[in-house]
Amino acid sequence: MSEKKQPTKILDVKDLKVSFKTYAGEIQAVRGVSFDLYKGEVLAIVGESGCGKSVTAQTIMRLVPSPPSFIKEGSITFDNKSDITKLSERAMEKIRGSEMGMIFQDPMTSLNPTMTIGKQIAEGLIKHQGLNKEQAAERSVEMLRLVGISNPEGRIKQYPHELSGGMRQRIMIAIALACSPKLLIADEPTTALDVTIQAQIIELMQKLQEKTETAIILITHDLGVVADMAQRVVVMYAGKIVEEGSVDDIFYNPKHPYTWGLLKSVPRLDLEHKSDLVPIPGTPPDLFAPPKGCAFAARCPYAMDICLQQDPDKFEVTNQHKAACWLLHPDAPAVEPPVGKGGKVHA
């Protein structure tokens, strides 16, 4: 897990705000998210269901249906070129699939059941690289071989229901990578798979990433996957980034109580003393009307008066490790992180 930052910036998201219009009012799903991504890097976005991580990722590809969603504020600069939030649908079509690829959560439903695998891979190639059907079919076979599917010549004539979940996720990866995109967004790529298959898919993604140098945004709530793949981690809660840093920062020196909560709720087999899993009590706030102060304050065992009054800014721990928590304010009382020890054993 070495730090290898390359200077080329692929993606720069600045103060992104995405809302959904409903009859009941406006749901503020993403409330000011900023992060960047460099070539060949794997960035993980973690957080519980409904924290806005998927919306953030799908907004980068402009895949969230609009209406009801709309980008309220902010910019997404891709590949140092234009701002994604302002591109026309036609211009987006050129970028989707060719420069950005996406893998979804459930491989059982993300492939068209009435179209052969081969055709589904070839579609993007025909559209973006101007290949004819034969060339695209040839390239599809190559892609299948690349993602480790045996007998690719036979497989391209099969339909999705003839394949297992793991194989289908491999197909999804093949589709996403067919045109060698600069950015791959993997939206919970292993959540719907069983554990042994999860490991294979992660391994495959790592291998392909090393080969192609594609930048990856990995969305997950599985911290095990994060530790395996990512170099940097962004922790999201209620539509905001609460902590960001390198994998080591997040696992061994977490600063935000929400990150502590996440780490405590991961089963650990490597500790000397058995410890019970500790869930985070309560539920995330209603995003119709987000609280005035810190969104996590209501569930936070360390909450102070100011947490309920004012949303904390990001405090820098190091120049790449930041957390939005009043506990990091110089005047705040010192709190011993409950998970630090567990991590530090292996540090």
Next chain:
Amino acid sequence: MLKFVIRRLISMIITLFLITTVTFFLMMNLPGDPFGEMSQKMSAAQRAVLYQQYGLDKPMFQQYLQYMGNVLKGDLGVSFQYPNTSVNEKIAQSFPASLELGLWALLIAVVIGLLLGIIAALNHNRGLDYAAMFTAVVGVSIPSMVLGPLLSYYVGVKLGWFPPGLWDTPKHRVLPAIALGFSTVAILARLMRTSMLDVLNQDYIKTAKAKGLSQTSTVIKHTIRNAILPVITVLGPIFVNVITGTLIVEQIFSVPGLGKHFVQSIQTKDITMIGGLTIFYSAILVVVIFLTDILYGLVDPRIRLAKGRK
């Protein structure tokens, strides 16, 4: 696939056998006399001759066996109301007009219905959606006995665009076909819209978009084919319904079709005609549903395989 076809064929034969049997006993137990008013003018001797000639004097079970034997040979018997005319001849005479009218109506219904459904779904909760669904509700609500005369009078007589009745030239087909197909347009439009909306929310549509496909090719290649499956299911029965003649539309436009024979045969207790038409109708229905299943398999590979493996 072959196994599936054979099994379906066997169940088709059993279905037809049961329908024929039930129809036979039901119509034999109809009150009244099959020769209607004529019989009152006849003497007992004349009547006995007539009954003997038609085999009505024999025990019910024997009649049944004979009838079944004839049906097996494809002979549906002789009409009681049109002496010297067999039911087969009547069907051969009247069915072509009904079939043609039905096919036109179905063509109109499928083309317009699917288009309306697709347009409505793609403009979900916007003006075009409401407009299309309004048309559909109107289509369901206006019965053909209202729409038929309106079309015949305003478009046929007043505007004179198309002939208001009769069945001679292709132009004569237009108004009755619209009158007959309109309610089916509505059914298909609503079904297609629901189905399209369902498919548009599927993950694989998002995958298609993530590949960079345009809205048009996403809809054509990924949405319609999947959305059309439930429509195919109802298409079979609808097809049979429109081709076997409808009394109302055929009467309004004076189409020499099968519809009026259905109604007349019941009114006049023309036993062989009722039986013959029922068997004919059922046979078409059963065959069409069978064909629909095969068509379904062709469109949806999952079904094709599942059935092949059984």
